[in-house]
Amino acid sequence: MGAVSYDTYVRQLRLLATEASRGRWERIADDVHAALNGQAASMLRTLVPRQVRRDTGSFFTTGAVREAFEQLLLPIGVQPDTRTYWDPTCGAGDLLLAAAARLPLGATPARTLTDWSRRLRGHDLQEPYIAAARMRLLLALLERHRQAGSDAPIAPARVAGAFPLLQLGNGLQELQSRGTSARFRGHILLNPPYGMAEVAPSCRWSSGSTSLAATFTAAAAAALRGGGRLTAVLPDVLRSGSRYRAWREELAGLLTVGQIKPHGMFDIHTDVDVFLLSAVRRHRGHSGEVSWWSEPQAATGRTLEDLFDIRVGPVVDNRDPRTGPQVPYLTARDLPAEGEMGLPERVRNFPKRLIAPPFVVMRRTSRPGQGSKGGSRGAGVLVVGDEPVAVDNHLIVASPKSAGIDRCRELLKVLERPETAKWLDERIRCRHLTVTAIRALPWGPEDEPR
Incomplete structure (x- = not known):
């Protein structure tokens, strides 16, 4: 039994999305709220064995860490109309949900779906997670229209084909291909796997077995066009560990870092301390020194x-x-x-x-x-x-x-x-x-x- 067992929950989400698309909110409002607020992560722990979650890097961004992530995103109305969001390790779509909350609504749910489907893209190696992300984004769209008083129905075919730019695929390979060809003009959202893997011999900042989170983040920075944004949840060892000094220098060579926020434990189920990073890809030049941590000195300056x-x-x-x-x-x-x-x-x-x-x-x-x-x-x-x-x-x-x-x-x-x-x-x-x-x-x- 692997991630495929998550299909049980995906079927529930499809039923909810079908009911919501027909305007049948009287029976499902509470279920939709749960589906958008932590239930996907809870069902992951219930349905997918712990070892499978570790092997696949499946730890969904929910609760306090998602709230902290949302605070780093640009406020509604600030981002350009051309803004697109890409999560190369999207899981069940929590970071994309945070981004979608910043997107405007159209006149009808159908028009919003057309617009959001162009703006939101993602990749994951697990098909059930991709399916869950599509349905959760659709539920978020329909819920916002319901609150705005414009909950017209959506045709079943549109429901089935919602968010086609969320695709099964290797997000790291997609990022690396962008780094050598047409770079991404938009906003990359990232909560990458935290495991270890061998880096390519051509890697400039590490060798041998290295944090996958570091590899993903470096690839994401390189994949962005000038002015593109990166917001990420990353293990704290990248911010503070001596081994990743060269990685930090690599990012400083590509990004203007806006905020670095230590967060603490990822969640009560995942004993890893994380920090949040918000940065912009520079058009040219080097950003200079980046303050990855505060180091208040004593009055004498002695250490x-x-x-x-x-x-x-x-x-x-x-x-x-x-x-x-x-x-x-x-x-x-x-x-x-x-x-x-x-x-x-x-x-x-x-x-x-x-x-x-x-x-x-x-x-x-x-x-x-x-x-x-x-x-x-x-x-x-x-x-x-x-x-x-x-x-x-x-x-x-x-x-x-x-x-x-x-x-x-x-x-x-x-x-x-x-x-x-x-x-x-x-x-x-x-x-x-x-x-x-x-x-x-x-x-x-x-x-x-x-």
Whole structure:
């Protein structure tokens, strides 16, 4: 059983659309409201197995994230009359529904359908999702006409053939073909798959296995004609992760970025933090520096990098040989939530670099809002002792450049501040803290601590 099981819901949508097109609203008004507001995503979780959803990247944009997306779209009446919207991974059409709410109505539902069918296009690899998107857009059109008092019927043939520019197809290939031929003049809407795939050898900003969301977004930016718009929901690792620095530079070379809005979790069912991007394809030139995150600095301008050497622990336990001297071995599982500890009891043979106490360690795996074992995000643990330690690569190590244990205790106070956790959540919402982010962490006012 795969995405084809979603056909069960598509049949319900077709029945609703048929009834609505005949003006029979007294029995279906509540059902239509549900179909346009979250039900498609709920039925996806009910009908399509979780593994199939993951394999196909099927996570529909609904609830708070859709509302945030809608706020980035141009207000009604602002967009040009020639505006067209294209969602290359349209699913059941949630982003296209957000765009359709910005489109004007014609004198009759039939005339609006003719107009919207030219303006709205989409692609998806799953035929049931395309069918659902067509019917939901038709329901949205009919509902708006009903509220406007112009709910004339639509012929059955028009219902069956609604929105022909929503087509079964590979959206990434469609974007890439536009990037090398006739570019798209309009507005690309994007909530791409978040999985990983190999990029082409010709890719300028990455190699090997890379986020599909990054590949789709770069292709979308390249596919736009000058003045075209891009609005996207993307995993936060693209905004804040060190690995995607070159991707961010690639986009800065193509787009004038209007807004970058960290959002938090995609939804309660999808444990991925996302951000929203709004940008315009430039006609020529480079936009210069893009502020992908805010980095408020302390009054002194000092950061942790000024006072500490920051690095990832050097031990990759499942890869490094167990040779050389036997030494204390520090792992994330042996840490308290915060505070101080002596040398770890765990030992390991390790022939490479050891780190001499005192030093402070932070867990790399870190959920926004709260850290491991109930501590605050970025909470540190001071390690003291008289032997060098092998430190696991799931930990970030801060070794003081001067002042020894006193400087380390000052760092613990900095990491305990609510302002520090807030800064980290704004700077990086993906699941791993990075050395780059920790190095840039503001130290604090000159007198707190000294």
